Amino acid sequence: MIYRITYILISVCLTITPMLSGMMNSSQESQPADPDQYHIESNSQTDNQILWSFLDITQPTVNMLKYDVLHYEINLELDFNTESISGYGKVTLKSTADNISFIDLNLGNHLTVTQVLMNDTINLNYEHLDDHILKSYLNETIDSGDQISLMVYYSGFPSNSPYLKSMHFYEELGSHVCYTHTEPYGSRFWYPCKDFPFDKADSIDVIVTHPDNYTAVSNGLMQSRVDNGDGTATTHWHSGYPIATYLITIGCTDYELYSQPWEYSPGDTLSIDHYYYPGASPEISWSSIHAMIDYTIPALETFTYWFGQYPFIDERYGHNHYGSSGMEHQTMTSIGPARNEEMLIVHECAHHWCGNKITCENFHHVWLNEGFATYAECLYQLYHYGEDSYRDLLDYYKFYDVWKLYLDNINFYHINNGIYFKGCWVMYMLHMILGDDGFRQAMHQYFNDPELAYGTAITDDLEIICEEVYGAPMDWFFDQWLYQDGNPDYYFSYIFEPNPETENYTIFVAIDQKKEWETFIMPVEIRAHTSGYDSTITVFNDERSELFAFDFPGVPDSIQIDPEEKILCQVCYEDEFTAHIVSEDPDDGYVGVPYFYEFKAVGGTPPYNWSLINGRVPYGTDFHGGSSAYINGIPTSASEFLFTLRAVDSSVPPQESEQTFTLKVLPAAPMCGDLDYDQAVNVNDIVLLINYIYLDGDVPDPIEIGDVNCDGKIRLVDVIYIVNYVFRDGLEPCHDCP
Template sequence: MKSISIVAMVCVVLFCGQLLAQELTRDDFRDAEWKMKSLLWQEQQNKGEQLDVLDQTDFDVRYWELEVDVTDIGGQSITGRVKMTSESAINGLTGIDYNYDSAMNVDSVKMGGQTVSYTHNGDILHITLNQTYDMGQQFTTEVFYGGHPPGGGFGSFTWDTHGGQPIISTLSEPEGAREWWPCKDMPHDKADSADVYIITPDNLTGTSNGVLVGEVDNGNGTKTYHWQISYPITTYLICMSISNYQSFTDWYVNANNDSMPVTNYVYPEHYNNAVEDLSITPGAIAVFAGLFGEYPFLKEKYGHSIFPWGGAMEHQCNTSYGSGLINGQHSYDWILVHELSHQWFGDMITCDIWPDIWMNEGFASYCEALWTEQLQGYSAYVNYMRFNNGVSDPSGPIYDPNPLFDGNTVYSKGAWVVHMLRGVMGDEAFFEGFYAYANHPDHKYGTITTREFQAIMEQYYGADLAFFFDEWVWGMNRPKYTYSWMKEDIGGGQYEIFLHINQTQTSPAPEVFTMPIRIYPEINGQDTVITVWDDSRQDDFRFIVNGDPTQFRFDRYYWILRDATVASYGLNIVTTDVPDGYVGESYNATVEARGGTAPYEFTLQTGSLPPGLDLSSSTGEITGTPNTTGDYSFTIRCTDSTNATDDQDYQVSITYFNDVNEGSSVPKDFALIGNYPNPFNNSTIISFRLGQPGNIDLKVYNIRGQMVAALYVGFLPAGQHSLVWDAETAPSGIYFYKLTAGDRSATRKMSLVK
């Protein structure tokens, strides 16, 4: 254990030394941060292998009162007192377990002023309660303790100097709080409030979370700083920083003209540079407040306390900010906004368990790009995602990765997952969903799991997002696309574009990534955006455009974390499905091919056509009159004159018409044929057939059953009809269209992808 701590401290010194010698890159920052957290995490896991797994679900922490005396700077030891008020979550509770490092000491434990028994074995402090407590009953324990904090990771508790002055600081994420105070050290149990008392030499200042409500000169060369925390807070976010700080305060003023102090505690030797570098903070708070809702700790403060580590840590209301980041040139504004965004995602809403850590770090990394977009525009946002949130494979899964805090996966790929979710949902639904998430009554000032976040976003997407989360959060790596395209002049100034997409990624990546892909044909110097829904290993798409497309760009604005290469367009069957049919009714469908070298030959490769239908080998037409109901699967092969081949699978259902009695007002031969295209972008054509005249209505509903459009209500003659749904103002998602005639109705599903 001692050797690990020594190595950790050496790493800190080396990293900070490199920082002074050269500019810190984003890769440096994320690499150092995730390694620091992973090192501490691994230390705790190694200890845990020798211990029983704690079950701390039997009590709920309601309040912490923490007092720490750091005046023994020469001996690098602390004394402290922890008062915890908790509520029993079970009947018959007689004892509780704290997390508390074996290197530290316990002097006594009291309840109601009376000593109670305890044991401190390994890293577990077990307290025998003074009576039996049933569910809902509250109790308070008080632990008196001390020792030399081991300072795991890159410094859960560190003693250092700057300019000959001491700097004492904490950084407890993920499970380092137990190394300097007895606690329930897990993210999901937040105390409703807390008080922190720091006893320091009287020439030093002690900072923590919340609001400074007291500064007392003890008359013995020491001072006590009292910080009061009125918002819920998880254990690892409670912090202390102690040094000969010089402070200054800026002010954040919100839209309601409410003001909040932004107080920064900095080293005197870099005061002027700190005033410059940290000056962007109020404006950055306003940016995120506009996107996610008001700064979550408005009644307290925000600010920074400088500490010796090379990175930063998002302690609630009081970010610990590396001294090497201060140079007066705004070199590390992106780190400042990363930590600031954690006040919403990480502090206000905290990952419920550590495997969900991407919801802290991936979100904050994505917020760097959002901040860039607000300041510099959309192009800068895209470039930030491409060049500053780059991902290398292997990557993922981002849920419970190994190592747990991997920078490439948790930070960078986590940011890409949020970016891609925006692309799938569309801006309106995404930002509405994100705002709702940040202000959700079940999670605000609480915790969240990935699946709970998914459920919230599904409400605003209007459809299931399991396909996305399963492949990107629980899956690995990225899709690798090979695409090809050709165009065909169909007259009247119109061209038909044929697009073939082949996914070539290999295990451990998913075999297929289901994603909307935006493609951009350039016509007359202007881009036309078309979105296709790619959900197969190989997919073919066709669409008609007005004008001659001279260029073709695939996912031009990088809405997908992918590799993509273009190839020459080869032989492809471009008819991806054929219609269902009815017994006794004439059937006609054509399987078409493009590319390769004509003439083509079409053959039935596997399966069988519905009885009564035949395939023309020269034209690809399927014709005849079906005579037997059933579901039929078959594969058709196209062979060109060079013997190149392409296969396409089809499924066809043959059913009977449901006729009605003579004289009924309900149309006979009622059929809802379908919509084309599907999925579609902005508009689609819905076709249906009426065997006789009658009153009908055709309406469109979202996934929640709310009607979003009434396309037709009234009388129509017999025959086949087509109506257009213009969905330009509707968000992306799954919709249902329902045709009703008398007591007959039919419903089908369609996908709007923008």
Template sequence: MKAIHFRFFLIAIILITFSNITFADSGGPLKPEQAAYDVTYYYLDLSIDPDNQTIDGSLLCQVTIIDPINILLLDLADVFLVSNVEISINNSDFQQTSYSHQNELLEIDIPEDVNPDDIVSCKIFYNGAPKISQGPPWDAGFVWDTTSDDQHWLGVACQFQGGDIWWPCKDHPSDEPDSMNISFTVPNPLVCVSNGQYLGFEDNGDNTSTYHWFVSVPINNYNVTFYAADFLLIEDDYESTIGNDIPFRFWVLPEDYETAVNYMDVFQQEFDFLEEICGPFPFGTDKHGWAHAPYWGMEHQSIIAYGHNFTTNAWGYDYIHLHELAHEWWGNLLTAKNWADVWIHEGIATYTEALYVEQLSGIESYFNFMRDHQPYPGPSPLAPFEDMTAEDAFNFLDPYSKGASVMHTLRYHLGDDQFFELLKRWAYPDPDDLGNEDGRQCRLVDTEDLKIQAEEVTGVELDPFWSVFYREASFPQLRVNRETEQTSFEWLTEQNVPLDLNVPITINGDEYTVEMVNGYGSIAMSIEDDLEIDPNDWILMQNPEIIVGLDDLSFSERENQLMQNYPNPFSGNTVVEFYLSKSQHAKVCIYDQLGNRLFTLTNKVHIKGKHQISFNKGKLPAGLYYYRLISDEGIITKKLQIID
């Protein structure tokens, strides 16, 4: 199984396995009490005790009031004991206030009336044993690991459940602080690294040291993190595409230091590629940071987790490094304000992998990569309108493969010039501000925002495309009607959207494009010509329904027929033909030799006549299979042979 599919199924397995753990999911509908304020600043100060696997410290939270409220509502896991809360209004002296902590919510009483634009600050003192991850990074929690020489090796990841599994915060993707200070105290000789700029450390004289960090730009709560081990530091400066020096820092375990140093050319090449297609690295003011992590990887802003053992895959790149680094643009610079739009993070990051394969090995390798990441049809649109939790979004939307495949189709629809200009403009809306590397263009967006911006950049009306590929669960399907001297094409969509997506075809090996207007198009060609639809698989769609004119029939029209597929045997695509004697419900399925149904090629009411369905073997191994026409008039079965 290839990388992205493997990761997606691991997510599903882990979510099912640990669904009995009672920690609140991140995201979902924003609570009215939390919509009433905007977080502007956090200061997280924690002592970490790896021997007892506990934390103890405080959080300073500063917010600006939007609507009058009498409580400040934050999220915090119930495993922690809150020992004290202090509050300040409009920079007054801090005073103790009452609070309630239950059901993963921390309600802090505001002792006087507050109005829009008032500033409320609170200090929360808490301690406890945080949730331990059973499968990082997909199952949220702390990682208390050890290195090969039995030194502590620590970390935390919390994308699905959010930052509130270990620190008090407003756990919703629609709000980020403008900046954040972070301090961690750890036992010597551990080095503790985190997001943002390194401000220094102090030895406390009690066999512990405190490390200080400052995040100068907005950051999502699940991206706040730390790593602690007896790290060595690899330092360098990368030159940006716009000529600026970007501090590169990689904290690595001593045992892998030499391997990491020799591997840095891979990091550099992939970094240069992403700057080329996405625009300048967005967090140069803080750092381009990486930490050797006790888990696979995670896109923590300016300090990305790397646990991939310095290896490249069969496509020729380090997919953990490339994918997680791509999130600095797609997820951290540009952040989905609703988890229902998480394709913006995962779909675009996955698609950058395809583009890198194209640069490494050419367009045919790119096409093969996209075929390998073809999504399976699912019950949900890629970007539903509803508010979703992170867990539901990752579990049901297939943001990786489907998100990347829609980007692939969008590239075809717009053409390369407009598409690649759009990719940079999504990251940097102002083309005169590509020199900005201080994160001030960090912004929260949704699917509709990106459509509006795409229309502004390209001048193309994208409502039909967005409606079909982002808002409908089903892939569109082409109905192709082959007559004696003409073939017509019609897009069939879930909501009958008049899709204006042109169709690439070949006729007897020559390339043509069928222009589709209001969902319809046609081309002059003989019914005897060899027609191939979308030979490079640009368009994410169902298998076409091909209807052949009745004057071409050479068999009895009084009964249903299932013809032998052609070519047969086959190694890639084959065509299944069947004839229906009248309009009726018909289903065509592929089965293995044990009778297990593997694919359903069609399952609906068809009109009278001859029909063709293209079938791609996908990942099926070579061997003998069966295909069946199941209709109102009975079942017809034939064999087909797949070869390598």
């Protein structure tokens, strides 16, 4: 195996305190939620098989890329007797290309279109195609920047949709209910739209005519309710925030309302409105209305702290009972009447930041919605219940050997536990790398970035912001966890020996990643214990097999890898510490300067038999193998030399270690006193040295060339030394520098 060694000098820490601590305390414990209860069931084979037969619904047409949706108006009458709908959907759009002669919209072909009007008055010809595309032919072409509206009159039975996610009528607990549940591609099966998350409407109006003893709820704020005098009423809802199609909702039944104010800042309140079935009222112990009332405001407080102000503060937050598990419809989260679960309320609330304010641009990156919201549950536990509850929920969501987060094939759209569980752990690991302050800063920047807020994002957008906070590229982190299956497994062993130079002990820790996954690159904590104290270092593990060495002031009685469980990984201790080469890349050499470097191995059974098995050492030098290993000679050519050594121990059977090294030979060594690098020491160098010492001039590079008498300091005596050499035939600058 090939090993690389990193040496780290550490200091002893008497205690290791947890990185995170709860900001608030509560004696109440909560049960973690199962992702199967969320709005996209993790293993719904029936749903996925149906999706498979409708591959064409997952991609926009070319025409859809040539316009931008500005507004949706949905005006429907709900007939509960026939469980049908009728009315119109109006799409206001702006062209982003020239010479557009038709507009494609998504609309299920189980619905019957009777008329399409442009700008409210002009009848258009149209085709309603088998792939659920409504193609409307314009009476004249439009160009980039032109704005038009299409009003589509239609009717039908939405529950007859060939796709499970749509509008449904059903009866439960004595209530006859109409509700919607459409993520990812089901909005087209109840209203005409461009049904892809990359194009959000700037605002919406939802107008519902319904039995006058019913209440209709939707997104945003209610604008009006008019009694029509014929047994029906018409309710108008409006939202002025950008919104994705799958987040638009209608809920209609004999709802009752429970409202509570949330004072989100001194003197400012937001109405929290819970619409519940009479058969699942607060008097019913199992009703989810209890979780809505008890946990919504604590959830909003948590995410305001971690992510910033509630994104839809000018409207409201609410819940309505509906016929599925849970769905984060914007400003009106839908919850099943029997889902009396704290974490479900918390999860869907979190989506108002991760999913609603910033929506995944496409469902390849849906982990940005679901992984975020699942980790948000953990942040909620930390905020309200403390470190132990936080860790318990993280442990519940720890699953190994899960496939990658990026969904290659969104045609099949197989949302799996990995999106929730692994996504949660990726957010947690990001938190651990950035630290509390850095993570919170990154979250506030992400959710308030003017290019992303109320729009869409892909993982690269999150990565860019995290890199700004981290201060260095993070592609090594995001690429592996997004596009790579599995997780690291760390097999480790260690050995120690006295270090006569420091009077401490040098500990050698070998880490191997043995599973079939590609190598994971991560900062890994190593903790050494001895009687009365312990010490933790962080190493950057970026090799399949790697050896780390560090000083420790005592004989270690145990070593731990990832002791705080900051990585989604499995750790296994191996008793035998096999033979390892422990040398780093050799020191640089200089042309014409004598060179010597010796290599070292530990572990296994000494002595070792060394050999050069690949590459070459610098010209003018030789590698000496056998019972020892060293390079000596005088380099004659400046270059970079790559070579691999093998050390075989005396065990039966023998153990061996291989390591590849890079040795750089630089041009002739810089002359002491030659600050202008012209291969001569003269008056120009005197001026540069005086400028550096007294006038804040350029720093010599390397700095040792300014130390012309080689006493370890650069000061006036060096100026005198070089003046004597240049003008008085004094001693030449020390030839041993640098």
